[in-house]
Amino acid sequence: DEDGYDLWLRYLPLAQTRLKDVEDCVRAFVFGAENPTLTVARDELERAFFAMLVKCVPVREGGGISDGAVLVGTPDSLPVIADLDLSLPELGKEGYRVRSLIHEGKRVTAIAANTDIGVLYGCFAFLRHIQTGGDPARIDISSAPKVELRLLNHWDNLDGSVERGYAGFSIWDWWTLPDYVNRRYIDYARANASIGINGTVLNNVNAAPEILTEAYLAKAARLADIFRPYGLKVFLSVNFASPSALGETATSDPADPAVQAWWKDKASEVYRWIPDFGGFLVKANSEGQPGPGDYDRSHADGANMLADALAPHGGILIWRAFVYASDAGTDRATEALNEFKPLDGTFRNNVLLQVKNGPIDFQPREPFSPIFGQITKTPLVMEFQITKEYLGQATHLAYLGPVFEEVLKFDTHARGPGSTVSEIVKGKTFPHPVTGIAAVANIGTDRDWTGGTFNQANWYVFGRMAWDPDETAAAIAEDWVKMTFTCEPGFVSTVVEMMMRSPETLVNYMMPFGLHHQVATGHHYGPGPWVSELDRPEWNPTYYNRADKDGIGFNRLADGSNAIAQYSPEVQALFADPHALDERYLLWFHHVSWDFPLSSGKTLWQGLAERYDAGVAETARMIDIWDQQRAHVDGQRFAQIRTFLEIQHREAQWWRDACLAYFSAVAQRPLPEGHKQPA
Template identity: 50%
Template sequence: MHKPIYLTALLWLCISLNCFAKDGYKLWLDYQPIQVPQLKSDVGSLLSGIYFFGENPTYEAIRNELNLASQSMLEKAPVYSKDRLQNTKLWIGTREQLSQVLSLTKQAEIKALGEDGFWRGKVELDGNSFYAIIGNRPVGTLYGTYNWLNSIQSNTFDKSTELADAPKINIRMLNHWDNLDRTVERGYAGFSIWDWHRLPGYIDPRYVDYARANASLGINAVSLTNVNANALIMTTDFMKKAKALADVFRPYGIKVFLTARFSAPMQLEGLKTADPLDPEVIAFWKKKADELYTHIPDFGGFLVKANSEGQPGPHEYGRNHAEGANMLADALAPHGGVLIWRAFVYSHEDEVDRHMQANNEFEPLDGKFKDNVIIQIKNGAIDFQPREPFHPLYGAINETNVGMEFQITQEYLGQATNLVYLAPMWEEVLKTKTYKPSPVSTVGSILEGKETGQKMTLIAGVSNIGTDHNWTGHLFAQSNWFAFGKMAWNPEVTSHEIAEEWTKLTFGLDREVVSKVGEILMESHEAAVDYMTPLGLHHIMGRSHHYGPGPWVMGGRADWTAPYYHQADSLGIGFDRTGEGSGALEQYAPEIVKKWSDPNQIPEKYLLWFHHLPWDFQLKDGNTLWEGIAYHYDRGVKEVREMQATWASLESKIDPEEFDHVKQLLEIQEEEAEWWRNACLLYFQTFSKLPFPDDIEQPEGDLEYYKSLQFPNAPGI
């Protein structure tokens, strides 16, 4: 039965007027109508006469973005000119294409920005002024265009001001932990967006929107598949599928990487070994690399997880990580490919503190890796905990390329039901002083290669993207994708600056909205740490699914149990990693060892990470350790309630669908924060035997009930 004609007409009218409720699909690229008269006039003038200095796929991507932005911001199409001098106001091109109108000084300034850098500002020719967006190559021009559009949406554009920018990190990569069956390990936003079954024949339009979003942040690389790799990705059939994605991403400056399973020679060709020094194995990987580059000429390279959590690697053959990585690097080298080797290695057979194992493996190998190898190191030594001290490998390796691995998906931070803005955590890590290799070194400066001079730099993030229509499950989780891209581009940017920009691009320019959403964002991470793992507690979540509290989890390998990490007993709590304990603290610089060895000097946020202390140990605020733990858990719950109240106050200023979405999830977050508080305090009280402070909300429920909870179908396993 056909729908009435008037309903169809109404539907199309609604589409043309963009009157549907916002659901988050457009991310931060939801170009809203310009409300400021002068800004609208300036932008309208520039978009009424655009000249491109050439044609190529990246310029076509820019043209498409300008079409979309102009229609949405000004409700009219932009105007393009075929003559650079006739009725043109906005010039778009590369430094070489505009060399005739740039002074030698300006050309040198732009050239110094590097291949991804851009400049935008006023240029003059024959007495006429033009606004120009110029890159050293087309993708730099693309980045400059997105930067300009963002400045319009955030009301910071000034046509009389010049702006130049360039990334401080070479490879800015999303790591998808996506499996070939479309499940996503540690994914909480639906299934994988890669439809392997219908590739390469069907190109989902979502792939283009994904590329647009990444390019708008300067993300220039993507690893498509899970680090717990499937060897099938190295077959010709899947290479053709990966090629289809690479073709979509190329105009947006994004290179494709794949995860390589170390045992692939045995699984795909029936070799008896995967020994990296075996000639047949070497030939296998060379052949696979050569074939990949015939399909994807700009293929980025391999990402490898080896000899960790059951993944095969060189240790099975008596070889070390350098020998394993270098074999694969040699296969990629003739094509300019990069081999990224994860430092997340530990063995249940090694009784040494898990915090120490990566350092023990990699520090002795420093300088033995090939030039096209990057060691990808997590931000902390355990596993993406709500808060970790920086990984001691930063500063310990100085003759090998190193890169950062952050986790954008919230495996240990409430998954997609909790609003947790991760940028403050990342900023904390990036700005921490390592004192190695120099007294002024920070994690961020090491990643930029300032002290070591490493030529290949990397910041990677484990993706939080899935098939949910808003991409990330929780609307506010988009801020973490956004913040990751901004920090990968510039590790020195502040989380507050990013929060303000994301809020303006997502919710608009209303001052109250910008202020209050920023307040929610900036308080959310500390709130989560308070109600999950305060004062340096860590790894006390539920087993396998990592959903909710599980400080009682026992059984199996020790370093997958919670008591291994919190060490609670009648005397106190915490993991002693000082010289009198496991000795892990000794892996840091002497300046850190001296300060952090003293429980009265170490930052209290790391206290129980490095010290086992009595329940009556006095904290800086005068409370005992037991009281401090209780106050933190109680405060975390109250902070979530404050977030709820702040969000509720914005109801009249937020799109109804988006408002209700966040409101419901904040209600879930409150319940989960209470669950964490109740379960953890009741459990730890069985050791402390002490009463809870009178002025906190008393934990409710039965500990045995909390212990009995099971979640066999939790997402992301």
């Protein structure tokens, strides 16, 4: 277990001081009718309490109820649930209520829901309550998800590699599927169910057409069978040119009847394999992927054809808005909205548009994508990136909770104040029949799943925020730290604070003041602010920093690219004045001189160097903080985290020194005081 395989489901033996209290409340589990989901729920409770109490808790099927009974079920599976005061109807089809109460003179705990999957979620909530030090005798939690589709997107290729994956290879062993069931598939489903994730897109959006062949559908179907009891639906990414790429049609033109028929048949075939299949995810006409544009058709033509094929089966079609392809003169940040805005209202009602959180591409800091607020007639799925492509990949500590929160809390003002991105994602600002939130997974074959213990927190926080986008990053981090390490209060507060500061630290040593895409080519790991020779202009870091002798930053105002005009007047007002805006966004929206006066009174050039230094200093501070935690963490995880922090500290200096050296050269000015001029 010291290798992190158990994630946050660590069920450690309880301290003597709590043992008796918990034992008194958990003397027996009472289950009614059996089915696969309730069996999973029972197994989880048995396993967890066996580990925490170091003894078996008996399971009873109905019968007399005694003190300390935990009643687990729906009104259907366990009729006594219907007699308790639980207000179940308002919890919907996935919500739950976990409540201590007195029933016929006995002290019991109910874990109840309208559906079996709700019960399973309730069991995990009960376990979390115990794991995080909650009082077992006084519990009353009701919760229902605020977003309907809560999806992981795996960028896993069929050859086992993972695009932008930093945790080993794909956990899907396509070679031994469908016959062999790796235990990992089950633990993956448990982990997702424990945080409310209810769908998974198995394969990369840069999709191989072969995923739709019979051999792969059989494999995907086996995974779907394994995941079903956990409430986890399978989705697939599809290549828009699949029919012609597989040699079964002459073209993949969505207007061609043979192509339409092919997709209809294919959808039926998929549903024969996977009756509760979720739907398709499509990256089209983006970064070299085929799409309807290849045939002079619009994104709507393409999406609607696929949606029509899925509709008879209740499937949905998720179309990605991540497109950019114009000439050098167009600001990439504006392209997705420009392309999709005219199509808003023309999509079938089982089409959702999946939009990255920022207008460019998962940068450490981006303002929210203006699609949130501007596209109103099409349901929008938020797409976050859990895998840290641009945030230090496996090793750097960057807790993404604050990044997600910053985006979700942003007020778009699309329908007056309070139209936050969160309200839009929840379908409140512009109501739609379905809502969704997705994130690119960071999961691989590493023993700890995510290539480092702190990366587990990013999977965790995504699940929790997908369930409730209004939860805070800090509260979720606290639960995660307690479940992953220990409930010792000093340790918890110190580590939570370190996590909460971590993304800003990274922004400071990589891309302060709203700089973006300053990464080296291809791998996107180290610094590359000088790169200017790539064919596609918008792949060059110099395209984004626009640094020269006179200044730095991307002018997105009216006299620049005017990308700012894509936001509401209220949001524009926040960013328009370089002297008044939140300086964390300064160089995203403005090109300013090196001597531009910051609110601190320093010049931009001095301030830039200060931010880089602050980032580096904070990485050194993290090592000190961590060193004081040795007593609280097992040796293996302590040492791995210690080493990763050292790597981060070393590389923060690399980022600072490389970026400042480059900017100093183009600005033709010496480094600010305290910095050594590079040789």
